Every structure is written in C-alpha cells, then in structure tokens.
Amino acid sequence: xxxxxxxxxxxxxxxxxxxxxxxxxxxxxxxxxxxxxxxxxxxxxxxxxxxxxxxxxxxxxxxxxxxxxxxxxxxxxxxxxxxxxxxxxxxxxxxxxxxxxxxxxxxxxxxxxxxxxxxxxxxxxxxxxxxxxxxxxxxxxxxxxxxxxxxxxxxxxxxxxxxxxxxxxxxxxxxxxxxxxxxxxxxxxxxxxxxxxxxxxxxxxxxxxxxxxxxxxxxxxxxxxxxxxxxxxxxxxxxxxxxxxxxxxxxxxxxxxxxxxxxxxxxxxxxxxxxxxxxxxxxxxxxxxxxxxxxxxxxxxxxxxxxxxxxx
Numbered sequence: 001x002x003x004x005x006x007x008x009x010x011x012x013x014x015x016x017x018x019x020x021x022x023x024x025x026x027x028x029x030x031x032x033x034x035x036x037x038x039x040x041x042x043x044x045x046x047x048x049x050x051x052x053x054x055x056x057x058x059x060x061x062x063x064x065x066x067x068x069x070x071x072x073x074x075x076x077x078x079x080x081x082x083x084x085x086x087x088x089x090x091x092x093x094x095x096x097x098x099x100x101x102x103x104x105x106x107x108x109x110x111x112x113x114x115x116x117x118x119x120x121x122x123x124x125x126x127x128x129x130x131x132x133x134x135x136x137x138x139x140x141x142x143x144x145x146x147x148x149x150x151x152x153x154x155x156x157x158x159x160x161x162x163x164x165x166x167x168x169x170x171x172x173x174x175x176x177x178x179x180x181x182x183x184x185x186x187x188x189x190x191x192x193x194x195x196x197x198x199x200x201x202x203x204x205x206x207x208x209x210x211x212x213x214x215x216x217x218x219x220x221x222x223x224x225x226x227x228x229x230x231x232x233x234x235x236x237x238x239x240x241x242x243x244x245x246x247x248x249x250x251x252x253x254x255x256x257x258x259x260x261x262x263x264x265x266x267x268x269x270x271x272x273x274x275x276x277x278x279x280x281x282x283x284x285x286x287x288x289x290x291x292x293x294x295x296x297x298x299x300x301x302x303x304x305x306x307x308x309x310x311x312x
Contacts (some may be wrong), residue, residue: 004250004260005301006267009285012295014051015039019275019289021076023064025087026281032073033289034061040075040085045283048297054085055092065106065113067127074113076103082115082125094130098123105146107155109169114155116143122157136172138165145229147188149195156197158185164199164207166214176214180207187227191253192236198256200227200241208256218256222249231279231286238302240286242274248288250300262298270296 021034029045038057044050055075063076072093073085081097101118108114112133113125122143124134141160148155154175156166164185166176183202190197195211204225208218225244232239236253243249246269248262263269270290278287286298 003303006260006262007299007301008268008296009299010048010295010297011268012043012048012051012297013293014041015293015295017060017293018273018291019293019295020060020062021064022276022278022287022289023066023073024278024280024282024287025066025068027068028087029282031278031280031287032064032066033295034064034075035293036060038077040064040073042087042090043295045280045285045297048295052090054090055083057083060102063103063106063116065108067108067113070127074106074108076106076115078102082106082113096125096130096132098125098132102142104142104144107146107148109148109152109155114146116146116157118142122146134172136167139163142184144184144186145188147190147197149190150192151195156188156190156199158188158199158201160184162201164188164197164209166197178207178209178214178216180216180219181205183226187230187241189230189232189239192232192234194236194254198230198239200230202226204243204245206230206241206251206256220256222258223247225273228274229276231277233279233284234281238279238300240277240279242277242288244273246270246272246274248274248277248286248298259302267298270294 015035017036019035024031040055041051059078065074075083083095099117105116115123120139122136126133145158164178185201187200197209204223206220206222223243230241250260272291288296
C-alpha cells in the first residue's frame with residue numbers, strides 16, 4: 001500500500017493568460033512554459049521564482065519542445081508556424097511558416113521535428129535542412145497529441161475524431177487504429193518500461209492499450225471532466241493526469257490504480273482547468289500549468305514497504 005504525501009513547493013506567476021505549453025530540459029534543470037498571450041518563459045528549478053522571458057509572440061503558444069542535442073527550443077506559434085530559440089544565446093535563430101492552423105504538439109525524433117496541427121496533419125520538419133520534408137495527412141480533424149514509443153519504433157497520435165492512430169516511425173505506415181474514446185483524445189503516453197499505451201481525453205476516461213498488440217486492456221472513469229494531459233515518472237512506476245475538473249491525479253503505473261487526488265481544497269491546487277502536467281526527470285517534482293495563469297511545483301513523497309523517498 002502506498003503512502004503519498006504531497007507538498008506544494010511553489011506557485012509561479014508572470015503569465016497574463018492561460019498557460020498551455022510545458023517542456024523540460026532535464027539535463028540543465030530548467031523548464032519552459034508557453035501561454036495564450038504568446039509569452040514563452042524559462043524557469044530554473046534551482047531558483048524557480050525568477051522566470052526569464054524568452055519570446056513574446058503575437059498568437060497563442062500551445063506546444064513547446066526541446067532539442068537537447070542542439071540546445072534549441074521549438075515553439076509552436078498558432079496560425080504562423082514554428083519559432084526556434086537558441087538556449088545559449090536566448091535568441092531566435094530561425095522560424096518556419098508551415099501551417100495557418102493551430103499547432104497542438106511538437107516532438108523531436110532524431111533529425112525530425114514532428115508538428116501536430118489543427119487541420120489533421122503531422123508535418124515533418126528536417127531540422128538540419130530547416131525545411132518541411134513530409135506532410136502526413138491523418139484525418140480531417142485536429143491532431144491533438146503525439147507520443148513516441150520508448151523503443152523508437154512506433155509513434156501514436158491522439159485525434160479530435162475520438163481515435164488513436166499508431167504509425168511505424170521508419171516508413172510512417174499505419175500500424176493500428178484504436179477506437180474506444182467517446183470524444184477528442186488530448187492525453188497520450190507510453191509506459192517507459194512495458195510499452196503499454198495510455199490515452200485520455202474529453203470523455204474523462206483513461207484507456208490502457210497492450211504494448212505489442214494495441215488491444216484495449218482496461219477502461220477507467222478517471223476524472224469528472226476532460227483529461228488534458230498525462231505524464232509518467234521516468235521509472236514508469238507512477239503517472240499523473242490533469243483535468244478540466246481542476247484536479248491532478250496520481251496513478252500506479254502497473255496496476256493503474258488511483259493513488260492520490262491533488263486539488264484546491266486539500267492541497268492549495270489550481271482554481272481552474274489544468275492544461276499540462278510534467279513529472280520532472282531532473283528533480284522528480286511534478287510541474288503543472290493552468291488556465292489560472294500559474295505554474296505549480298509539487299513534491300510527491302511516495303513510500304511503500306519496498307520504497308523509500310529518493311528511489312526513482
């Protein structure tokens with residue numbers, strides 16, 4: 001039986017609109033947030049109170065991604081394309097207008113930046129060439145989220161048409177078409193060890209898909225309202241979900257049993273929809289961002305018979 005103690009370490013302010021985007025550069029101990037006012041801010045986990053404004057764009061930023069190899073930050077600039085910031089100089093070094101639609105997610109895989117758009121495309125950008133290399137038409141509705149398999153062979157896509165689609169990473173051919181959700185899929189993540197796929201969305205349910213066959217293993221009524229995002233702890237033993245119902249929930253990564261609810265009443269949590277959550281690989285803290293314009297940093301102390309604080 002797990003004993004979980006939650007301590008809110010910080011409430012960070014500075015954004016002037018809802019915060020939608022969250023990304024971490026774990027090797028450097030820093031993370032980044034992006035918001036509806038176009039602000040992109042850098043935060044240092046060692047001293048998180050002092051955020052640094054990196055960019056102020058004319059439109060909302062829903063997606064951020066780190067290229068750790070190059071030390072670059074990609075920002076998805078809605079209705080414009082992508083902006084690329086060199087994190088050493090803190091200056092924009094290039095940009096690319098690739099879509100007039102909203103950009104909902106960004107993922108770097110090797111030399112590709114995978115861009116998920118509101119017009120049903122995943123656009124592949126060759127990072128070295130700084131040019132589009134492929135348009136992958138997924139459907140007529142928005143591509144909301146993309147997850148890379150830990151072995152690099154597959155990637156999964158959550159759609160506004162209520163489905164999850166899985167593709168081969170080498171030739172981009174379809175591998176699976178998962179139909180179970182009753183509404184848009186916003187949250188998606190592969191278990192770091194088992195490779196099981198977890199999805200969540202507007203129907204407030206979590207779906208667990210078997211690693212190799214992608215058969216549905218379990219359906220869980222997880223939240224009251226939409227599940228906006230999920231994040232695994234790096235060892236896969238636990239994961240967190242966040243929701244439009246203003247709560248964060250902690251789950252066992254093997255049994256998928258609910259372990260803890262973090263909310264405003266019990267933990268001074270967020271007062272409105274929580275849009276992203278990230279289990280830091282650097283600090284093992286949980287980071288959350290919300291429509292209430294704040295960033296929360298949480299210490300999650302989980303102890304069991306066989307686990308003591310500090311085990312990762």
